[in-house]
Amino acid sequence: MSLETFGWLVVLFPLGGTVLIALTSQVLPSKVHGYLGTVAIALSFASAVGALFALQDLGEEERQVTTVAWNYANTVGVDAQLSLLLDPLSIFMALVVSGVSTLIHLYSVSYMASDRGYTRFFAYLNFFVFSMLLLVLAGNFFFLIVGWAFVGAASYLLISFWYRRETATRAGIKAFVINVVGDVGLVLGTYFLFQGTGSLDFLQAFQAADEFSRNDGDLVAGCLLLLVGAFAKSAQVPLHTWLPDAMEGPTPVSALIHAATMVTAGVYLIARMHPFFEQAPIAADVGAILGCATLLIAATIGLVVTDLKRVIAYSTMSQIGYMIMAVCSAAYVAGLFHLMTHAFFKALLFMAAGSVIAAMAGEQNLDKMGGFRRAMPFTFGAMAIGGLSLSGVPPFSGFFSKDEILATVAARDDWHIVLAVLGYIGALLTAIYTWRMIFRAFYGPPVEPARELEGGHLYHAPEHTNPATGEVEDTDVGFPGPDHHIAEREWSMKVAMSLLAVGAIFAGVLQIPTVTNVLHDFLEPSFADSSFYEELEPSDGATFIGMAVGTVIALAGVALAYRLWVVDGERRRVTALRARLAGVYTFFSRKWYFDEIIDALVVRPFSMFGRFARDVFERVIVNGLLVGGPSGAVRAGSAAVRAVQSGFLRYYAALLLVGVTSLGLYFLIAAS
Amino acid sequence: MSIEWYLVVSALVFSIGAGGILIRRNPLVILLCLELMLNAGNLALVAFARAHGNQDGQIFALIVMVVAACEVAVGLGLIVAIYRRRLPIDVDELRELQG
Numbered sequence: 001m002s003l004e005t006f007g008w009l010v011v012l013f014p015l016g017g018t019v020l021i022a023l024t025s026q027v028l029p030s031k032v033h034g035y036l037g038t039v040a041i042a043l044s045f046a047s048a049v050g051a052l053f054a055l056q057d058l059g060e061e062e063r064q065v066t067t068v069a070w071n072y073a074n075t076v077g078v079d080a081q082l083s084l085l086l087d088p089l090s091i092f093m094a095l096v097v098s099g100v101s102t103l104i105h106l107y108s109v110s111y112m113a114s115d116r117g118y119t120r121f122f123a124y125l126n127f128f129v130f131s132m133l134l135l136v137l138a139g140n141f142f143f144l145i146v147g148w149a150f151v152g153a154a155s156y157l158l159i160s161f162w163y164r165r166e167t168a169t170r171a172g173i174k175a176f177v178i179n180v181v182g183d184v185g186l187v188l189g190t191y192f193l194f195q196g197t198g199s200l201d202f203l204q205a206f207q208a209a210d211e212f213s214r215n216d217g218d219l220v221a222g223c224l225l226l227l228v229g230a231f232a233k234s235a236q237v238p239l240h241t242w243l244p245d246a247m248e249g250p251t252p253v254s255a256l257i258h259a260a261t262m263v264t265a266g267v268y269l270i271a272r273m274h275p276f277f278e279q280a281p282i283a284a285d286v287g288a289i290l291g292c293a294t295l296l297i298a299a300t301i302g303l304v305v306t307d308l309k310r311v312i313a314y315s316t317m318s319q320i321g322y323m324i325m326a327v328c329s330a331a332y333v334a335g336l337f338h339l340m341t342h343a344f345f346k347a348l349l350f351m352a353a354g355s356v357i358a359a360m361a362g363e364q365n366l367d368k369m370g371g372f373r374r375a376m377p378f379t380f381g382a383m384a385i386g387g388l389s390l391s392g393v394p395p396f397s398g399f400f401s402k403d404e405i406l407a408t409v410a411a412r413d414d415w416h417i418v419l420a421v422l423g424y425i426g427a428l429l430t431a432i433y434t435w436r437m438i439f440r441a442f443y444g445p446p447v448e449p450a451r452e453l454e455g456g457h458l459y460h461a462p463e464h465t466n467p468a469t470g471e472v473e474d475t476d477v478g479f480p481g482p483d484h485h486i487a488e489r490e491w492s493m494k495v496a497m498s499l500l501a502v503g504a505i506f507a508g509v510l511q512i513p514t515v516t517n518v519l520h521d522f523l524e525p526s527f528a529d530s531s532f533y534e535e536l537e538p539s540d541g542a543t544f545i546g547m548a549v550g551t552v553i554a555l556a557g558v559a560l561a562y563r564l565w566v567v568d569g570e571r572r573r574v575t576a577l578r579a580r581l582a583g584v585y586t587f588f589s590r591k592w593y594f595d596e597i598i599d600a601l602v603v604r605p606f607s608m609f610g611r612f613a614r615d616v617f618e619r620v621i622v623n624g625l626l627v628g629g630p631s632g633a634v635r636a637g638s639a640a641v642r643a644v645q646s647g648f649l650r651y652y653a654a655l656l657l658v659g660v661t662s663l664g665l666y667f668l669i670a671a672s
Numbered sequence: 673m674s675i676e677w678y679l680v681v682s683a684l685v686f687s688i689g690a691g692g693i694l695i696r697r698n699p700l701v702i703l704l705c706l707e708l709m710l711n712a713g714n715l716a717l718v719a720f721a722r723a724h725g726n727q728d729g730q731i732f733a734l735i736v737m738v739v740a741a742c743e744v745a746v747g748l749g750l751i752v753a754i755y756r757r758r759l760p761i762d763v764d765e766l767r768e769l770q771g
Contacts, residue, residue, distance in 0.1 A: 645769070646767070647767025647768065647769050648763075648764060648767055649693075649702070649763045649764075649767075650693065650694050650695070650763070650764075653690075653693050653694060654694055657690055657694075
């Protein structure tokens with residue numbers, strides 16, 4: 001099969017899966033739908049592998065293929081076609097997305113097994129994968145926006161999956177609204193770029209990128225608006241507040257959408273638009289600085305959050321901050337490499353967290369966990385591998401990708417060095433908060449659920465409650481199912497986590513400095529027009545210093561966490577530290593007051609404006625003048641005419657007679 | 673006899689019919705008055721046909737009779753329906769269609 005066929009199949013398999021699951025939801029037993037969804041995504045992954053081989057068969061110069069299914073609209077200069085762009089970058093993204101998605105589907109087959117919304121879950125999940133693949137494979141701005149909006153919708157559906165939990169529906173709405181802000185940014189950015197380049201097609205637009213002068217006003221505006229889109233989707237400051245709340249969704253959703261795939265769409269977008277960002281360094285610098293700010297802010301919040309999933313969510317924000325900083329500083333390979341390794345180890349961490357939460361019967365609070373090491377050895381192993389990779393301990397994959405980012409950013413040889421230094425500080429925080437989470441959940445005296453599990457019995461809460469509010473819930477549709485599933489007892493969860501663990505350990509071999517350069521060579525054709533791609537290369541000395549510093553920092557972070565949370569079993573130091581830095585602690589645990597600031601600056605003015613529009617504009621102007629005016633005139637007129645309708649037959653007859661007679665008289669007089 | 677006399681009689685009958693419709697309240701009488709007006713028209717048509725010396729007016733008069741018959745059928749039907757539903761046989765009472 002040709003490259004084009006493979007490319008279309010990648011998108012069509014998940015779409016077919018969605019439709020098939022939805023149509024057979026009443027016909028087939030729900031157990032089948034989980035496997036149906038998994039197989040659809042696995043076939044999509046196989047097609048992506050096929051596309052990879054077909055692409056590598058082409059010559060280096062020809063590895064950018066646009067395939068058009070049909071012209072969607074071709075009018076007044078807008079060339080919106082249903083087209084896919086198959087180049088190393090999009091195939092790389094498709095491989096990561098479909099590969100990780102397959103494993104997460106497999107994990108969900110067991111993890112969601114007792115949920116009443118099982119079929120609906122897999123239909124949504126397949127729809128999400130379809131949208132995400134459409135996003136990364138789209139060959140023009142038009143379908144990029146379509147995919148972009150679709151993933152937002154899928155994210156909303158899945159965050160609010162337990163739709164009878166009010167906290168979940170609120171989180172879904174929040175995520176959707178912030179994502180729509182990003183969608184608007186993307187659309188407006190596209191408009192500015194389209195004005196300058198005159199084409200919606202990626203390849204043609206990129207070729208025309210040179211027509212903008214450097215830091216041209218329109219171009220900078222367009223790039224900044226693209227950044228708004230990327231930041232909203234990738235949960236970067238200040239549009240990040242939806243991601244921690246999105247943890248209300250089921251854990252596989254957090255692993256798939258809010259760790260591995262959708263939230264990295266912003267990184268992909270910036271890497272894809274690199275010809276514009278290189279012409280608009282101001283916009284790229286803004287992106288890099290905000291990415292760096294995000295990685296520090298999120299890491300500090302991650303230090304104090306006590307919700308297991310939210311710790312990982314803030315870690316995701318922080319790691320995406322690294323990627324955004326990288327791609328905005330023209331370290332494209334490093335950013336995309338980290339995207340891939342992050343997809344592996346973060347999905348793994350979420351899966352392990354899901355297993356722990358299941359063992360706790362839905363409880364997510366770290367304060368109530370402890371001592372799971374002996375009860376859940378497999379989960380602990382997975383969590384430790386993910387944690388080591390996330391903290392950047394060699395030779396795990398995260399070590400190579402994070403150090404490549406920091407070394408490459410530092411190689412810019414200007415103020416970017418500051419970003420790299422801050423990145424190392426972030427790496428220290430990363431190691432501390434990751435291992436704080438792991439030590440608190442797995443070390444210390446075993447809690448009640450852990451002891452029961454050691455005795456061979458899975459803990460069940462006396463009554464089902466919402467972990468966020470403590471409200472009592474039942475287990476009917478719209479709430480989590482009655483049974484919980486841990487990795488130790490489910491083969492599909494085990495397989496999925498083992499494969500991801502292999503990725504988290506070994507993915508680093510793709511880009512070992514001075515030894516392998518696989519990803520760099522593979523992605524070369526997509527970045528052939530970049531002026532930084534070949535030049536921006538840290539010297540060997542700088543690379544090794546960076547790696548040494550990174551190793552020391554990561555180990556120091558882990559050791560510090562070990563001292564604070566394991567050696568000091570009573571946690572006296574932590575308590576003392578918290579008491580001494582009470583102000584800082586409150587500041588971090590209130591999430592830097594971002595929710596409050598956004599509430600005061602945006603939400604309240606807008607809701608006041610909305611109330612004004614409802615009470616004044618709607619009532620007085622629309623209802624009173626626009627609607628009331630004409631309808632009042634009609635009502636008055638009809639009241640006058642109605643009086644003639646007396647209902648007396650003789651009046652009508654008299655009227656007729658008088659009328660006809662006077663007409664006849666008029667014509668008689670006029671004729672004579 | 674000249675045509676004027678016929679027309680005078682026709683106008684007279686027509687006015688009697690119209691006046692009847694305006695002042696009477698019994699629907700049966702109103703129908704009768706309607707017939708008077710139609711037949712006044714017929715008389716004028718026939719008179720004109722004779723004055724002009726062709727048969728068009730007479731044919732027209734026959735058609736008017738057919739229409740009149742239909743109208744009587746409908747009208748009497750309505751009156752029977754009113755009677756059966758024990759509504760007042762009085763057009764001034766039957767004025768629910770006022771505005």
